[in-house]
Amino acid sequence: MPRKLSTLDPQRLDNQICFAVYSAAHAFNRVYKPLLDRLGLTYPQYLVMLVLWERDDVPVKDIGERLFLDSGTLTPLLKRLEAAHLVRRTRSSEDERQVLIALTAQGHALKEKARSVPQSILAASDCSVSELVTIKDEIVALRDRLNAVIGE
Template identity: 60%
Template sequence: MRNPAPSAISVDEMLQLDNQLCFAVYSASLAMTKRYKPLLDKLQLTYPQYLVMLVLWERDGLMVSELGERLFLDSGTLTPLLKRLEANGLVARIRDVGDERRVHVSLTAAGRKLKARAASVPACLLAASQCSVDELMALTQQVQILRDRVRAA
């Protein structure tokens, strides 16, 4: 782990809420989720369900463990999401015939069709952000690098 460079910021300043990166990320996440809600309500998806669908639209037929790795979720969190998506007719969960512990998740026809309806969601968030596509892509990459560094620490 790298040691932070010495700084002129005082302990009191370091402990101010508005100087906390974690709070900036957390509050930005809350704002983003709030912005997504009416868009996802039209699709009858929660935000975590939307994330599952995004992964499956990229690559259908993943195992539950692969979905969990991609979304940084454990199976205890992911299983209820998948059950709800299955109950809504968007995915099918199929046990592997060779190993019943492995469960594959596949989109149904309704799940594939939902992708076209969801296509407007990113543009709405782009507009709300008041950023260019390049700015958002750079910011996304910076946050991913931060996430990966913090996870590795």
């Protein structure tokens, strides 16, 4: 005779960590949207730019490994960044299979314009930096355990 099962029922939406993560990702996206609109970027494009601002002139594959995305997602996205004059795509001469992604002057310059984005997000989070770091590390640890299961 199940009584007051709802708070424990693993089949209930509100008890699922995955939905929490899924809906939090969308909430972040909505907060980022107006900030990134001013830069002319979508959120996934912003992620690619973050990778390139750290290190330039890397093959598509490296970007994919960093962001957990494949060429089916990245190829059209990078073509859009190229059309926006933020990156250049050139075949590697050492290995003609690889396409190297390099920032243009405009792409480099955009880093300065994007500098204020993280603090706007921090403000929207309404949370201390140390709390955010703690949650972030827990989520990353969880993500890495999930990815380990997939790899096996």
